[in-house]
Amino acid sequence: MSVPTPAKHDAxxxxxxxxxxxxxxxxxxxxxxxxxxxxxxxxASAELSWEYNFAALAEKYHxxxxxxxxxxxxxxxxxxxxxxxxxxxxxANFCRQLGLANVPFVGNSMGANFLIRDVANAQPLxxxxxxxxxxxxxxxxxxxxxxxxxxxxCTVPSMKRxxxxxxxxxxxxxxxxxxxRRFESSIIPGAWECSAAARLHAPNIVRESAYERATRNQMxxxxxxxxxxxxxxxEDKLKPRGFAHELAEQxxxxxxxxxxxxxxxxxIETPDAFHKVLFDFLDSH
Numbered sequence: 001m002s003v004p005t006p007a008k009h010d011a012x013x014x015x016x017x018x019x020x021x022x023x024x025x026x027x028x029x030x031x032x033x034x035x036x037x038x039x040x041x042x043x044a045s046a047e048l049s050w051e052y053n054f055a056a057l058a059e060k061y062h063x064x065x066x067x068x069x070x071x072x073x074x075x076x077x078x079x080x081x082x083x084x085x086x087x088x089x090x091x092a093n094f095c096r097q098l099g100l101a102n103v104p105f106v107g108n109s110m111g112a113n114f115l116i117r118d119v120a121n122a123q124p125l126x127x128x129x130x131x132x133x134x135x136x137x138x139x140x141x142x143x144x145x146x147x148x149x150x151x152x153x154c155t156v157p158s159m160k161r162x163x164x165x166x167x168x169x170x171x172x173x174x175x176x177x178x179x180x181r182r183f184e185s186s187i188i189p190g191a192w193e194c195s196a197a198a199r200l201h202a203p204n205i206v207r208e209s210a211y212e213r214a215t216r217n218q219m220x221x222x223x224x225x226x227x228x229x230x231x232x233x234x235e236d237k238l239k240p241r242g243f244a245h246e247l248a249e250q251x252x253x254x255x256x257x258x259x260x261x262x263x264x265x266x267x268i269e270t271p272d273a274f275h276k277v278l279f280d281f282l283d284s285h
Contacts, residue, residue, distance in 0.1 A: 001171050003178045007055035011063070013047075015073065018094045024073035025066035025094070026050070029058030033103040034282075035095065035128075036065040037111025038072075039265065041162055042152040042195045043186030045072030049108055052271040060279065066094050068110070069194075076190025078197040088114050092125040104282055105131040108265060109238075112136020116247075119226045130227040130285040132278055135236055135264045137247045145237035150199055154192055159183040168235035168263035221251040227285045228254045231277065233262040233269075 011028035026046050034057060038049035046065035050057075057063050067074035069090050079086035091114070095101065105128045107115045112133035118124045119131075140146050145165035152158050159182050163173035172178065186192060228251065232244035248256035257277060262269040 001174055003171055003175045004052070006051040009051075009054035009058060011047075011051075011054040011058070011065075013073075016094075016097065018097055019090055021069060021075040021077060021090065022073075023066060023069075023075070023090070023094060025064055026054070027065075028054050028063045029061050031059075031061045033100050034061035034063050035100060035103060035105045036063060037091065037105060037107035037114065038065070038068065039108045039166075040068070040071070040110025040195070040198075041149055041166060042154075042192060043159065043162075043182050043184075044110075045185055047072065048182065048185060049111075049265075050267070052268050053275070056271065056275045057278075064098065064100065066091065070197075071191065071194070072185070072188075076188075076194050078194045080197070080200075083198050084114065084117065088118050088125050092127070095127050101127045102129045103127060104129055104285070106134070106267075106278065107131065107136055108134040108267060109136060116228070119224055119228070120221050122223075124226075128226055130282070132229045132231060132281060134231045134266055134274075135233060135239060137230060138239065138243045140238055141240060143237070149238075152186070152192075152195075154187055156180065156183050159186060165237055166264045167269060168233065168237075168261060169269055172269070221254075224251050225253050229277070229281045230254055230256040231266055231274075232256065232258045233264055233266050234258050234260045235262060236264045238264050 009028055011026045013026055015022055015024050036050050038044050038046045046067050050065050068087050069077050105115055113136045115131045116133055116137045118126045148161040148165040152162055160173050160179050167173060230244040230248050244256035248254040259266045267274045
């Protein structure tokens, strides 16, 4: 049993320096700009997150997909003061450096969380004209799936548990080659340390970790006007059923949709269905 082969695409990898940090991003297509922000599990990267989407998206858009700080081939740096703002600011400066302003975004999980958090600020840093958030927003319940993500120990069996948490179809966590590829991405020097650092706090202080604070919904969205589509997977092990519609009720400019037979990464498990939903939203905004 093997995962599907991504559609052939012409995405090109580039490395630039943003804020003095080596930053890798993927680029494809020649249409209007579209920025993709990947998820935050151990071993995540722009390529792994969006390889099933590059071909279809590049037919209509000029796609930019950066690796966040601490992930993929971007510099392995962590800010213990506020890692969320640090990563958001880095993406904002990446966009500024490439001349990307007032453009649509798509984010999955961590990338979606950052978009939702940023747009709730009086002065958002990310230059989003609209965005699609896949499995983002709200809290991540303390359950077995969350433990699979937070307890990752840099072993192949542990990576299989991570993929079990992310996906509904078992092919994604039973394909040994795919598990190995994800595992190899997670052991890039500094990658585990940067991801693990987000979950740390001093032992003499009893408080939530920065990761827990960032995943718990404490935002006020009353003034949000940026159009957004919240996508939930009906079989998402990491989110409570109905979370996207509940969140959309709090955000004046948001709509929500639940996609069947997918987990936390609808764009990977059912890319064709995802592309239709995405294009329908972007074409109307």
